[in-house]
Amino acid sequence: MFISLVRTVILYVTIIAAVRIMGKRQISQLQTSELVVTMLISDLAVIPMQDSGQPLFSGLIPIFVLIALEVFLSVIMLKSSRIRRVVCGKPVVIVQDGRILQENMKELRMSIEDLFEQFRQKDVFSLRDVAYAIVETNGTLSVIKRAEVDYLRPVDAGVRPRDDGLEVVVISDGQLSENSMRLCGKNEAWVQKVLRKEKTPQREVFILTVNSAGDYTLIQKERVKKKG
Template identity: 40%
Template sequence: MGKRHLGELEPSEFVVAIMISNIATLPIEDTNIPLVAGIVPILALVSFEVIISSIGLRCKIVRKLVSGNPIIIIRDGVIDQKKMRELRYSIDDLLEQLRSKDVFDIADVAYAIVETTGQLSVFPKYPNRAVTNQDLNLPEPSCANSPQMVLICDGELVPDTLNYCNLREDWLQKTLEKQGVKQKDVFLMTCNQAANYHLVLRDDKKSGKKEGESA
């Protein structure tokens, strides 16, 4: 089922989740039922879900039967009432989903699509779309504006961040020595691709924050 929330589960996943929760409570409610009688069906259901999901990844027909298809319910500001009835999607549901997308006028919508998870995807009309950097002809930012990533967390090094920043461990050690601290004394250290860093020490060592940039 991955990391999705309950409201984002596919219908088959939701049914399996409900069945597992019911089966899991049976040995607890009735002590005469052996624990294995609850474990075996749960394992069978989990295996069934994994198999169906794997088949769905490879077979479009199975994926369509299990998950369904996205449905367009608004085109150029016009609601498709027939599709809404087929989906049992009320006007209150539609308006609530539109408001969650910061859309308060249906006439501003070019397309609205109900995804297989029940969520609504909204594509606004051109005059109502957010302005992008490309629209303003803004240049692409340099690496100095790259996001800060966690380099040290509670004294532990995060190697992936060194690779992201194209830095080496010797740079890190020299930087820490320059600040007069040891790695184990660092509560949090973040860094970006320009080697600009932000350093927070442990309270029991030396309170404070330090910032710096590559020389």
């Protein structure tokens, strides 16, 4: 039992490392090669996890080989657009100037029901509102609405709103994040100044968010009332 537990932990950590090496993507954003590697890694990890008589390296070595192949292929695709097209394909336009390109839909084996389902997921409920629709290499649909039905931008109304920059969580449950401070251009001295101003010790902070403009939001921890 103990051996199975150790093997499971090792494989679990290995798979997490593999996903981290391959990059941060959601399942729906995986390219063809990444999806294949992910499926193979999960299958390879199950074999030594379930069969304690199987050598652990019989699962680890193929996983490491697949990771190396994926990283190598990613580097090659960065340098060669031709190889990238061969492996990942290319975006396909299925709506152009409001007109459905039926031949391209047949090529993708996409039905009208599939198309309108993805339209609705993009908050598009009428074909008349669509100027262009493109199926990306990872299978997701990008939609460009007609100008007259698209959302009104501040610049279209002659308004120039203030850019407050990126808002990040600087303190979470009393823990200070140095990385978040760098992202918003602040330092620990600035954070401590805010805490003194709010008369709140760092350990009592539930969340402190700050943006690049210096605006912050501080939420204190809720105090647990003792019964009795």
